[in-house]
Amino acid sequence: GENVEQHPSTLSVQEGDSAVIKCTYSDSASNYFPWYKQELGKRPQLIIDIRSNVGEKKDQRIAVTLNKTAKHFSLHITETQPEDSAVYFCAARGGSQGNLIFGKGTKLSVKP
Amino acid sequence: NAGVTQTPKFQVLKTGQSMTLQCAQDMNHEYMSWYRQDPGMGLRLIHYSVGAGITDQGEVPNGYNVSRSTTEDFPLRLLSAAPSQTSVYFCASSWSRGGDYGYTFGSGTRLTVV
Numbered sequence: 001g002e003n004v005e006q007h008p009s010t011l012s013v014q015e016g017d018s019a020v021i022k023c024t025y026s027d028s029a030s031n032y033f034p035w036y037k038q039e040l041g042k043r044p045q046l047i048i049d050i051r052s053n054v055g056e057k058k059d060q061r062i063a064v065t066l067n068k069t070a071k072h073f074s075l076h077i078t079e080t081q082p083e084d085s086a087v088y089f090c091a092a093r094g095g096s097q098g099n100l101i102f103g104k105g106t107k108l109s110v111k112p
Numbered sequence: 113n114a115g116v117t118q119t120p121k122f123q124v125l126k127t128g129q130s131m132t133l134q135c136a137q138d139m140n141h142e143y144m145s146w147y148r149q150d151p152g153m154g155l156r157l158i159h160y161s162v163g164a165g166i167t168d169q170g171e172v173p174n175g176y177n178v179s180r181s182t183t184e185d186f187p188l189r190l191l192s193a194a195p196s197q198t199s200v201y202f203c204a205s206s207w208s209r210g211g212d213y214g215y216t217f218g219s220g221t222r223l224t225v226v
Binding site: 001043044045046098100105 | 147153155156160209211214219
């Protein structure tokens with residue numbers, strides 16, 4: 001089955017800096033890669049996703065890149081703000097009918 | 113729309129007790145699932161359902177049962193609670209198993225087994 005590794009587990013940046021979170025996956029048939037943000041005490045919420053036929057996707061300050069050959073994908077947040085502080089989870093869908101398998105999460109802290 | 117509703121929000125159980133965590137969605141989603149969230153372990157899939165009458169096991173199914181008699185409801189049963197089941201439980205639903213257009217998560221149930 002699919003296995004997703006996520007790094008780093010914690011990340012601290014200064015406000016205005018960029019933050020990068022990386023994930024690797026094991027199933028070469030995986031074709032859908034979403035990212036979820038979970039604020040303290042809240043439920044996870046989808047912030048961006050990418051499919052295997054696309055190399056990069058942007059949404060304002062957030063971007064996701066995918067390298068199918070190396071089987072890794074990354075979340076990039078530019079011009080970080082204190083409200084970006086949260087736990088971020090990457091996920092991968094194994095094959096065309098698989099469930100989402102989540103990474104262990106990255107706790108991002110943005111210091112004012 | 114209420115989205116995904118989970119009850120209770122908090123629960124304390126004694127070892128060996130049983131209980132049911134409730135999950136209901138009003139979005140007519142075919143896919144529903146249960147995850148547990150533990151510190152440093154991320155979200156791990158317990159059980160899932162692709163429609164009424166159909167359920168299957170996820171990554172960590174031991175000690176849990178599910179059933180899906182209607183599209184709206186997907187309860188999770190703890191048969192004989194153990195301290196290792198202390199966790200935060202999230203129910204999620206989606207149009208598809210693979211999560212296209214996103215999973216909608218419930219607000220979570222924080223369970224402590226003493």
